[in-house]
Amino acid sequence: MWLTAVVNLRFVQHYDLMASTVRGHGQHRSKYHHGDLSNALTDVATEMARQGGPDAVVLRAAARATGVSAAAAYRHFTDHGDLLHAVRQRALDALADAMRASLASAEPLPDPAQESVRRLRALGRAYIRFALDDPGLFRTAFCRPDRPIPDVNDRLAQEGPFTLVSGVLDDLVRNGVLEEHRRPGAEVAAWATVHGLATLLLDGPLALLNEQERAAAIAKVSEFVLVGITGRESGGVEGEEHAQ
Amino acid sequence: MWLTAVVNLRFVQHYDLMASTVRGHGQHRSKYHHGDLSNALTDVATEMARQGGPDAVVLRAAARATGVSAAAAYRHFTDHGDLLHAVRQRALDALADAMRASLASAEPLPDPAQESVRRLRALGRAYIRFALDDPGLFRTAFCRPDRPIPDVNDRLAQEGPFTLVSGVLDDLVRNGVLEEHRRPGAEVAAWATVHGLATLLLDGPLALLNEQERAAAIAKVSEFVLVGITGRESGGVEGEEHAQ
DNA sequence: TGTACATCAGTGAACGCGCGTTCACTGATGTAC
DNA sequence: TGTACATCAGTGAACGCGCGTTCACTGATGTAC
Numbered sequence: 001m002w003l004t005a006v007v008n009l010r011f012v013q014h015y016d017l018m019a020s021t022v023r024g025h026g027q028h029r030s031k032y033h034h035g036d037l038s039n040a041l042t043d044v045a046t047e048m049a050r051q052g053g054p055d056a057v058v059l060r061a062a063a064r065a066t067g068v069s070a071a072a073a074y075r076h077f078t079d080h081g082d083l084l085h086a087v088r089q090r091a092l093d094a095l096a097d098a099m100r101a102s103l104a105s106a107e108p109l110p111d112p113a114q115e116s117v118r119r120l121r122a123l124g125r126a127y128i129r130f131a132l133d134d135p136g137l138f139r140t141a142f143c144r145p146d147r148p149i150p151d152v153n154d155r156l157a158q159e160g161p162f163t164l165v166s167g168v169l170d171d172l173v174r175n176g177v178l179e180e181h182r183r184p185g186a187e188v189a190a191w192a193t194v195h196g197l198a199t200l201l202l203d204g205p206l207a208l209l210n211e212q213e214r215a216a217a218i219a220k221v222s223e224f225v226l227v228g229i230t231g232r233e234s235g236g237v238e239g240e241e242h243a244q
Numbered sequence: 245m246w247l248t249a250v251v252n253l254r255f256v257q258h259y260d261l262m263a264s265t266v267r268g269h270g271q272h273r274s275k276y277h278h279g280d281l282s283n284a285l286t287d288v289a290t291e292m293a294r295q296g297g298p299d300a301v302v303l304r305a306a307a308r309a310t311g312v313s314a315a316a317a318y319r320h321f322t323d324h325g326d327l328l329h330a331v332r333q334r335a336l337d338a339l340a341d342a343m344r345a346s347l348a349s350a351e352p353l354p355d356p357a358q359e360s361v362r363r364l365r366a367l368g369r370a371y372i373r374f375a376l377d378d379p380g381l382f383r384t385a386f387c388r389p390d391r392p393i394p395d396v397n398d399r400l401a402q403e404g405p406f407t408l409v410s411g412v413l414d415d416l417v418r419n420g421v422l423e424e425h426r427r428p429g430a431e432v433a434a435w436a437t438v439h440g441l442a443t444l445l446l447d448g449p450l451a452l453l454n455e456q457e458r459a460a461a462i463a464k465v466s467e468f469v470l471v472g473i474t475g476r477e478s479g480g481v482e483g484e485e486h487a488q
Numbered sequence: 489t490g491t492a493c494a495t496c497a498g499t500g501a502a503c504g505c506g507c508g509t510t511c512a513c514t515g516a517t518g519t520a521c
Numbered sequence: 522t523g524t525a526c527a528t529c530a531g532t533g534a535a536c537g538c539g540c541g542t543t544c545a546c547t548g549a550t551g552t553a554c
Contacts, residue, residue, distance in 0.1 A: 033497060033549060053388070055299075060540060069499055071543080076497095080541060144297070144383070144447045162449060185464035188441070188450065192465055193433065193472075195448070196440025203388045204439070205406060206432065220429035221436055228437075228472025277516060277530060304507060313532050315510080320530095324508060 038076040040066050045083055046090045050136045054143035057084050081146045091141035092160060095130050099164050102126030116171035117226065123164055124194045124222055131198035138198065165191055169229070178230050186229050193228070197221050282320040284310050289327055290334045294380045298387040301328050325390045335385035336404060339374050343408050346370030360415035361470065367408055368438045368466055375442035382442065409435055413473070422474050430473050437472070441465050 034040060045062040059080045063070040077083045102122045109115040131138040165187045172178035178186065200206040201214065209217060227233065278284060289306040303324045307314040321327045346366045353359040375382040410431045416422035422430065444450040445458065453461060471477065 037497080058540075059542090070541080071500080072498055074542075139388070142443070142448055149449055149451060160449075185461060186468075188444075188461045189437070189465045189468035192440035192444055193437040193468075194440065195444060196436035196438065196442075197432070198440075199386070199443060200432075200436055200439060204386055205393055205404075207393060217429060217432045221433045224430075224433035224437075224472040227475050228468040231471050231477060233475065281530080302507075303509090314508080315533080316531055318509075 034066075034068065034072075037066070037068060037072060041068075041073055041076065041083065042086045042090060045087045046137070049087050049091060049140040050134055053136045053139040054084065054088075056136070057087050057140070059083055084140075085145065085147050088140055088143065088145065091137040094134070094137055095127070095141055096159055096161050096164060098130045099123050099126040099161055102129075103164075112171075113175040113177050116168060116175045116177060119168045119171065120165075120190070120226070121222060123168060124190075124225065125218075127161065127194050128198050128201070128218055131202055135202050138202065142195075142199075162187065162191060172230070182229065182231060190225050190229055193221060193225050278310075278312065278316075281310070281312060281316065285312075285317055285320065285327065286330045286334060289331045290381070293331050293335060293384040294378055297380045297383040298328065298332075300380070301331050301384070303327055328384075329389065329391050332384055332387065332389065335381040338378070338381055339371070339385055340403055340405050340408060342374045343367050343370045343405055346373075347408075356415075357419040357421050360412060360419045360421060363412045363415065364409075364434070364470070365466060367412060368434075368469065369462075371405065371438050372442050372445070372462055375446055379446050382446065386439075386443075406431065406435060416474070426473065426475060434469050434473055437465060437469050 041062050044065045045057050045059075048056045048058065048062065048065075057080075059073055059077075060070045062083065063073045073083065077086070099122075102125060103119055105122070106118070109118055169178060169183060169186050169190070173180055173183050197206075197218065201209070201217075206214070206217065285306050288309045289301050289303075292300045292302065292306065292309075301324075303317055303321075304314045306327065307317045317327065321330070343366075346369060347363055349366070350362070353362055413422060413427060413430050413434070417424055417427050441450075441462065445453070445461075450458070450461065
């Protein structure tokens with residue numbers, strides 16, 4: 001009990017430092033009229049989510065860490081759920097960013113077919129890595145929303161993880177790797193597989209795997225996705241699956 | 245706020261009824277020395293989890309609903325996490341039971357190969373259905389544990405979901421559907437896919453799918469798993485995938 | 489350019505709530521003789 | 522078979538905690554004239 005209290009205290013101190021640093025960089029708005037409190041609160045709350053998952057997003061604590069009264073938060077968020085929703089969106093954005101970065105992180109292969117396979121692998125790898133590196137954010141991104149989720153075909157589809165996968169699958173069709181009749185629904189299957197692996201590695205029984213077993217599982221699943229989607233042995237680009 | 249209070253009140257009343265019914269059936273132990281308080285508390289807490297997920301597992305409320313002081317719970321559980329852990333185990337057991345029931349729910353097919361494919365499909369279907377029918381329990385089964393998870397090769401493997409899948413995959417090898425060199429790690433891939441689909445349907449963007457789209461997604465993923473595992477077109481047993 | 493004033497974005501104190509956990513206690517149970 | 526007594530499994534009151542949210546308020550900002 002008091003141990004928890006101590007930990008929380010540490011959190012607060014840490015966040016306070018962070019908050020003052022952030023504000024210190026900007027123009028001093030003489031305390032009143034922070035200028036960008038909405039974003040500042042979301043920043044801090046996102047940091048909390050990163051460290052402790054969705055349950056760590058606490059409105060009062062976020063306000064405290066931002067150096068502002070709790071009531072002030074209600075000028076920018078209708079309630080706690082609204083703040084959490086903003087954090088969730090941040091988490092999803094961060095995931096999508098990581099996936100995009102992964103796409104761009106290596107030289108494109110000369111052969112378009114191989115290149116699109118590489119891209120699919122890169123997306124999956126980034127997804128898993130994000131989950132393992134930032135479990136708090138990952139859990140927050142997929143925690144049960146208390147507000148309606150944006151439709152996949154609306155905002156999220158704009159530039160969300162789902163859309164990235166869809167785009168690469170379209171590439172695979174275009175480059176003859178994926179037969180057209182297999183295309184419909186393929187993004188759901190691919191996404192589900194990678195997402196499931198990520199959550200089982202994080203919170204499920206696969207959390208007990210050592211690093212080697214984990215790498216093997218990831219490689220196996222990566223292969224599995226390609227075969228399952230295309231319906232045939234994944235040619236070329238062998239070995240890449242063993243890369244981190 | 246007061247709305248929440250009202251809802252909670254309803255919960256309590258409901259659980260109280262339930263608890264008194266349960267105790268009413270058994271022998272009256274004259275209030276003191278309940279006889280099986282540990283199980284009674286776990287029962288009630290599991291019901292709470294069924295209705296509201298892991299966060300709804302509240303020690304005080306469970307004690308209240310069981311008609312017992314909160315302190316009494318500490319004779320049987322070291323703390324709140326211990327109770328939650330018991331509920332988690334119940335949830336996992338319930339999932340495994342549902343899967344086993346699904347295996348036995350239809351006539352075995354005469355052809356052993358087809359039969360083992362049927363069994364794999366049955367497991368996946370049961371998994372998804374459990375998640376959709378009992379989201380609270382499903383979320384609880386896979387919520388982040390604050391205690392060490394039992395190793396897959398230990399208790400859970402005894403009769404857990406994971407083991408069921410492993411067994412059926414062994415059948416697939418035995419019956420020539422799955423080549424032996426593909427067997428290692430296949431249960432992870434299969435499980436991840438189905439698990440991912442379940443969680444995306446529950447809490448992810450796929451929650452927005454209508455019934456028809458959802459059925460299509462499930463069918464597609466089911467096909468995907470078979471192809472991904474075996475490395476070839478799934479022969480036979482076509483059409484069954486469209487069954488609920 | 490200066491001033492009156494509406495509006496905006498904060499404050500801080502308080503509210504009620506329910507939680508997990510501890511404590512000294514006491515009634516019921518079972519066992520040794 | 523009856524009785525003393527240890528142990529077991531409850532009680533109920535209290536603790537401290539921190540949360541989300543509301544309220545009347547006030548200082549800063551920007552705008553109309």
